[in-house]
Amino acid sequence: MIAVKGIKYATAARFGKATKLSESDDDAAIIICPQRLSPLSKASPISQGLKNATQPSSNPVLGEDCLRLSIFSPSAEGSRAVLVWVPGGAFIKGSGLFDRYDGTILSQNADIVVVCVSYRVGVFGFFPGTGNPGLGDIVCALDWIRENISRYGGDPGRICVCGQSAGAYCIANLISASTRPLFRNAILLSPPLGMSPLRTTKLKRLIIKNLNNRGVDIHSASSEVLLECQEEALKEIGGSAMPFCTENCPRFPSRKVMPDLRNVLVCTEANDASPFVPAVLEGLATKLIFELPARRFVTVLRDRGVAASLEKLSWVPGSSRLKACHTLEVSLLLGSWEDWHTADMLEGADKEEWERQSGIFKSRIASFTKL
Numbered sequence: 001m002i003a004v005k006g007i008k009y010a011t012a013a014r015f016g017k018a019t020k021l022s023e024s025d026d027d028a029a030i031i032i033c034p035q036r037l038s039p040l041s042k043a044s045p046i047s048q049g050l051k052n053a054t055q056p057s058s059n060p061v062l063g064e065d066c067l068r069l070s071i072f073s074p075s076a077e078g079s080r081a082v083l084v085w086v087p088g089g090a091f092i093k094g095s096g097l098f099d100r101y102d103g104t105i106l107s108q109n110a111d112i113v114v115v116c117v118s119y120r121v122g123v124f125g126f127f128p129g130t131g132n133p134g135l136g137d138i139v140c141a142l143d144w145i146r147e148n149i150s151r152y153g154g155d156p157g158r159i160c161v162c163g164q165s166a167g168a169y170c171i172a173n174l175i176s177a178s179t180r181p182l183f184r185n186a187i188l189l190s191p192p193l194g195m196s197p198l199r200t201t202k203l204k205r206l207i208i209k210n211l212n213n214r215g216v217d218i219h220s221a222s223s224e225v226l227l228e229c230q231e232e233a234l235k236e237i238g239g240s241a242m243p244f245c246t247e248n249c250p251r252f253p254s255r256k257v258m259p260d261l262r263n264v265l266v267c268t269e270a271n272d273a274s275p276f277v278p279a280v281l282e283g284l285a286t287k288l289i290f291e292l293p294a295r296r297f298v299t300v301l302r303d304r305g306v307a308a309s310l311e312k313l314s315w316v317p318g319s320s321r322l323k324a325c326h327t328l329e330v331s332l333l334l335g336s337w338e339d340w341h342t343a344d345m346l347e348g349a350d351k352e353e354w355e356r357q358s359g360i361f362k363s364r365i366a367s368f369t370k371l
Contacts, residue, residue: 001072001073001074001075001104001107001108002071002072002073002074002075002076002152002153003070003071003072003102003104004028004070004071004152005028005030005070005097006028006029006030006031006068006069006070006097007027007028007068007069007070007071008021008027008028008029008065008067008068009021009067009068009069009117009140009141009144009145010067010137010140010141010144011065011067012067012120012133012137014064014124014218014219015124015127015130015131015133015218015219016133017133017136018067018133018136018137018140019140020140020143020144020147021144028068029061029068030060030061030068030097031060031061031062031063031065031066031068031097032060032061032062032063032066032095032097032098032118033062033064033066033095033118033119033120033121033122033124033125034062034063034064034066034122034124034223034224034226034227035062035089035092035093035094035095035121035122035227036093036227036231037062060095060097060098062223063223064120064124064223066095066118066120067118067119067120067137067140067141068096068097068118069096069115069116069117069118069141069144069145070096070097070101070103070115070116071113071114071115071149071152072102072103072104072106072107072113072114072115072116073107073113073114073152073153073154074107074108074111074113074153075153076151076152076153077153078153079150079153079154079155080111080112080113080153080154080155080158081112081113081154081155081158081159081160081369081370082112082113082114082115082145082149082154082155082156082158082159082160082369083103083106083112083113083114083115083160083161083162083365083366083369084115084117084141084142084145084159084160084161084162084183085101085103085114085115085116085117085162085163085167085334086117086119086138086161086162086163086164086167086168086170086171087101087116087117087118087163087164087167088163088164088165088166088167088168088169088190088327089121089165089166089167090165090166090242090243090244091121091122091125091126091134091166091242091243091244091245092121092122092230092234092243092244093121093122094121094166094167095118095121096116096117096118096119097116097118099335099339100330100331100334100335100339100340101116101330101334101335102334102335102336102339103115103116103334105335105336105362106333106334106362106365106366109359109362109366110362110363110365110366110369112366112369112370113149113152113153113154114334115145115149115154116334117137117138117141118137119134119135119137119138119141119170120133120134120137121134121244122227122230122244123207123218123226123227123229123230123244124223124226125137125244126244126245126246126247127204127207127218127244128200128201128203128204128247129204129247131248132246132247132248132249134170134246135170135173135174135246135249138170138174139174139178139182142159142161142182142183145159146159157184158184158369158370159183159184159185160183160184160185160186160187160368160369160371161174161182161183161185161186161187162186162187162189162333162365162369163187163188163189163191164189164190164327164329164330165189165190165191165192165326165327166192166242168188168189168190168191168192169191169192169193169195169245169246170246171186171188171191172188172191172193172297173246173249173250174258175257175258175261175264175301176249176250176254176256176257176258177249177250177254177256177258178258178259179258179259180258180259181258181259181260181261182258183261184260184261184262184263185261185262185263185264185265185368185369185371186261186263186264186265187264187265187266187267187365187368187369188264188265188266188267188294189267189329189330190267190268190269190272190290190326190327190329191266191268191290191293191294191297192242192289192290193289193290193293193294193296193297194288194289194290194292194293195242195245195289196242196245197242197243197244197245199237199243200243200244200245200247202237203233203234203237203243203244206232206233206236206237207229207230207233210228210229210232210233211225211226211229214229254300255300255304257300257301257304257305257306261301261306262306262307262371263306263307263308263368263371264298264301264306264307264308264309265308265309265311265368266294266297266298266308266309266310266311267310267311267312267313267329268286268290268291268294268310268311268312268313269286269290269312269313269314269324269325269326269328269329270286270312270313270314270323270324271286271316271322271323271324271325272286272289272290272291272325272326273285273286273289273290273326274286274321274322274323274325274326275322275325275326275327275345276326291312294310295310298310313328313329313361315328315357317345317346317347317348317349317350317353317354318346318347318348318349318350319347319348320344320345320346320347320348320349321347322344322345322347325345327345328345328346329361331343331345331346331354331358332354332357332358332361332362333358333361333362333365337351337354337355337358341354
């Protein structure tokens with residue numbers, strides 16, 4: 001089994017376009033984009049309901065030298081289908097290097113290569129007016145993977161991207177905007193396609209004001225100061241499920257589709273919105289933010305000749321008040337029971353039943369990856 005974590009796939013100046021590197025394990029390190037890793041507060045844009053699920057289980061190094069990925073493969077021999085994981089985190093948190101995103105079990109059981117990608121988030125990756133450097137990071141990572149994955153037993157012609165939440169949103173952007181082929185198949189887990197940021201202009205203004213108060217600007221500030229100014233601005237605007245987002249990308253559903261795209265699978269959770277809204281509003285929010293936009297997106301893809309399907313996950317773990325909620329599917333796909341069982345969304349879950357559901361979901365994703 002091959003497991004190489006923290007391979008540096010690119011370099012980039014702050015807000016600059018990522019420059020792809022040649023294949024090398026020499027500079028491998030676990031470094032993630034600067035972000036707040038402390039317990040989530042009530043003012044956090046990510047709901048308290050996902051506490052212990054959206055945080056790394058260890059304390060990684062934070063830094064802007066974070067364009068890195070991890071590879072899990074049964075062997076360097078052969079030519080396997082490749083699943084590229086693009087994590088979510090409301091555009092302000094997340095990294096493919098989080099311990100919970102370990103792809104060992106999935107790779108071994110499914111006989112596929114799993115690649116977990118990190119990209120810039122928050123002010124570093126999606127600050128308004130900077131041209132979506134975080135989205136560009138994902139494109140750069142895909143280019144690196146196509147050029148180098150054969151060294152790890154992967155087939156560069158059989159790449160399937162799989163993203164969840166903000167990661168799925170990014171993939172939808174690429175499907176709608178890319179003029180060149182980036183992947184053959186795509187899996188979008190709980191994409192919030194009905195969500196659009198409402199306060200980005202105010203957020204940008206507040207961050208700049210906070211920087212000015214410190215006598216620095218977005219280019220001269222240290223990463224820690226820039227992050228502090230972001231957090232202060234987020235508290236001032238109050239709770240927002242997606243304070244940052246991609247900009248100047250086609251709105252969903254777009255009539256444009258990336259060339260050579262073959263298959264797309266969109267999965268939503270039956271209670272996707274439960275961590276974010278009061279229970280009385282959960283059904284409506286799930287429908288408006290997740291289900292209906294996903295249905296429209298799949299319809300447009302079918303009209304453009306893509307084999308697209310829509311599925312809903314409805315398993316409820318034990319006595320969880322969150323039911324079949326946002327992020328639950330990630331626990332079934334990557335990592336292990338030991339990585340996830342403390343998450344609030346798995347409250348009261350039975351280990352054997354979780355393992356059974358995890359096996360079913362892994363098999364579904366693996367089969368689609370191999371199409």
